[in-house]
Amino acid sequence: MIPVYTPEQFVEAFISRKTKKQAFEDGVMSTVKEVLENIRNNGEKALKEYTLKFDGGIPENWEVSEEERKKAWEQVPDELIEALKKAADNIRKFHSKQLQQSRMMEMTDDIISGQLFRPIDRVGVYVPGGTAVYPSSVLMNAIPAVLAGVREIVMATPARGGESITPILSVAADIAGVHKIYKIGGSQAIAALAYGTEEIEPVDKIVGPGNAYVAAAKSLVFGDVGIEMIAGPSEVAIIADETANPKFVAADLIAQAEHDEKARAFIFSTSERLVEETLVEVKRQCAELPRREIAEVSLMNEGAAVVVNSIDEAFRLVNELAPEHLEIQVENALQYLSKVKNAGSVFIGSFTPEPVGDYFAGPNHILPTSGTARFSSGLSVDDFVKKTTFVYYSEEALRNAAPYIEKIATEEQLDGHARAVKVRLEQ
Ligand SMILES: NC(=O)c1ccc[n+]([C@@H]2O[C@H](COP(=O)([O-])OP(=O)(O)OC[C@H]3O[C@@H](n4cnc5c(N)ncnc54)[C@H](O)[C@@H]3O)[C@@H](O)[C@H]2O)c1
Numbered sequence: 001m002i003p004v005y006t007p008e009q010f011v012e013a014f015i016s017r018k019t020k021k022q023a024f025e026d027g028v029m030s031t032v033k034e035v036l037e038n039i040r041n042n043g044e045k046a047l048k049e050y051t052l053k054f055d056g057g058i059p060e061n062w063e064v065s066e067e068e069r070k071k072a073w074e075q076v077p078d079e080l081i082e083a084l085k086k087a088a089d090n091i092r093k094f095h096s097k098q099l100q101q102s103r104m105m106e107m108t109d110d111i112i113s114g115q116l117f118r119p120i121d122r123v124g125v126y127v128p129g130g131t132a133v134y135p136s137s138v139l140m141n142a143i144p145a146v147l148a149g150v151r152e153i154v155m156a157t158p159a160r161g162g163e164s165i166t167p168i169l170s171v172a173a174d175i176a177g178v179h180k181i182y183k184i185g186g187s188q189a190i191a192a193l194a195y196g197t198e199e200i201e202p203v204d205k206i207v208g209p210g211n212a213y214v215a216a217a218k219s220l221v222f223g224d225v226g227i228e229m230i231a232g233p234s235e236v237a238i239i240a241d242e243t244a245n246p247k248f249v250a251a252d253l254i255a256q257a258e259h260d261e262k263a264r265a266f267i268f269s270t271s272e273r274l275v276e277e278t279l280v281e282v283k284r285q286c287a288e289l290p291r292r293e294i295a296e297v298s299l300m301n302e303g304a305a306v307v308v309n310s311i312d313e314a315f316r317l318v319n320e321l322a323p324e325h326l327e328i329q330v331e332n333a334l335q336y337l338s339k340v341k342n343a344g345s346v347f348i349g350s351f352t353p354e355p356v357g358d359y360f361a362g363p364n365h366i367l368p369t370s371g372t373a374r375f376s377s378g379l380s381v382d383d384f385v386k387k388t389t390f391v392y393y394s395e396e397a398l399r400n401a402a403p404y405i406e407k408i409a410t411e412e413q414l415d416g417h418a419r420a421v422k423v424r425l426e427q
């Protein structure tokens with residue numbers, strides 16, 4: 001069910017910028033533009049209209065009440081709470097290493113410069129909830145924001161038919177440290193967070209994954225608010241040699257494919273036998289899967305199996321592809337880490353399937369997709385921090401620097417700039 005490509009065909013179909021599909025379909029873009037404009041101009045009235053239209057009901061209150069949040073703890077099994085707490089500990093531990101202190105540098109005796117690190121004040125985190133429930137994404141979104149010191153973290157997630165949200169999301173929000181939860185989804189949630197309504201205060205930055213409507217909305221509000229990235233459907237690229245286990249490889253391809261019909265799962269192997277056995281395994285394992293239809297459509301339309309001549313060729317293709325997730329299932333896999341140039345997150349060896357990272361290991365699972373790992377990185381504490389530079393010059397220091405500054409200012413024909421220096425040194 002996964003089509004087989006030659007390396008050249010793969011490049012043409014999945015990497016070439018000329019053949020790359022546009023990010024969002026026209027229909028999605030036009031719907032989202034209308035939603036954003038209407039909510040920006042008409043606030044609550046428009047937010048209710050779209051929530052009813054796209055999510056089938058309007059909740060009594062947008063915000064999940066304290067009582068609902070408390071009750072949620074009674075509705076979630078203890079073992080699930082324990083699993084989430086353990087995952088949260090790992091995520092906290094990993095992300096706490098990303099924290100940076102403001103720094104001051106004495107360049108000379110009379111020149112000081114440095115950087116202030118300040119948390120963003122209000123952040124909106126989007127947690128998808130259309131076709132699956134993602135408590136793990138609550139943790140991944142919010143824990144780095146808490147560590148960065150964000151004053152208020154508000155979470156938005158859809159509530160089907162105007163009901164409350166699934167209790168596990170509320171529990172995960174408490175574990176992570178989310179301050180407010182809104183029962184709003186899709187592009188209407190992004191509009192409400194970006195522009196505010198009579199009942200919802202706007203935020204400074206919106207982070208988190210979502211479907212095409214959410215992603216398109218984030219791309220359009222960027223500038224009015226910050227965003228971390230536009231995360232598209234999930235992706236995995238697996239590099240496997242003849243020592244890899246086809247059962248494991250097939251399971252990992254399916255694990256991404258089951259997210260979304262548009263998810264992309266690729267295998268690059270030096271072994272024709274492994275590819276053949278993996279394809280058979282994929283068919284067998286898909287048959288047992290509750291989300292089988294989604295996975296099958298994804299693997300058939302967006303998947304690829306490529307037989308390569310060497311592991312080096314596999315890395316060349318993968319580095320051009322810049323996938324969200326890369327699995328290396330080859331002999332002595334750790335040794336190949338140095339060959340990775342572009343990837344959101346890497347999973348090394350046969351016993352590190354990608355779901356280890358989705359749920360538990362600690363690194364973030366909100367990662368760049370669609371080739372954007374060429375120039376961007378996964379969500380981190382940095383996304384919630386602003387870095388403000390500062391400088392201090394004494395009179396003596398300015399006197400020493402003046403000729404250089406004046407020279408460049410004059411070249412730029414900005415005499416006012418030159419004068420701002422000169423005027424201080426004239427007395
Ligand atoms: N990168 C990550 O870390 C990560 C994590 C979890 C999920 N995901 C991805 O997030 C996506 C989740 O998508 P989802 O749909 O399940 O949830 P979602 O919450 O992103 O989207 C659902 C919302 O979309 C809106 N919507 C649906 N159809 C619409 C239409 N025709 N017009 C306008 N609005 C419409 C509705 O308001 C609905 O509430 C998947 O692609 C999944 O792979 C990514």
Ligand SMILES: N[C@H](CO)Cc1c[nH]c[nH+]1
Nearest residue numbers: 134136137234235358365
């Ligand atoms: N694999 C997804 C990121 O692409 C994250 C996720 C959440 N839950 C399961 N998986």
Ligand SMILES: [Zn+2]
Nearest residue numbers: 255256259358
């Ligand atoms: Zn996943």
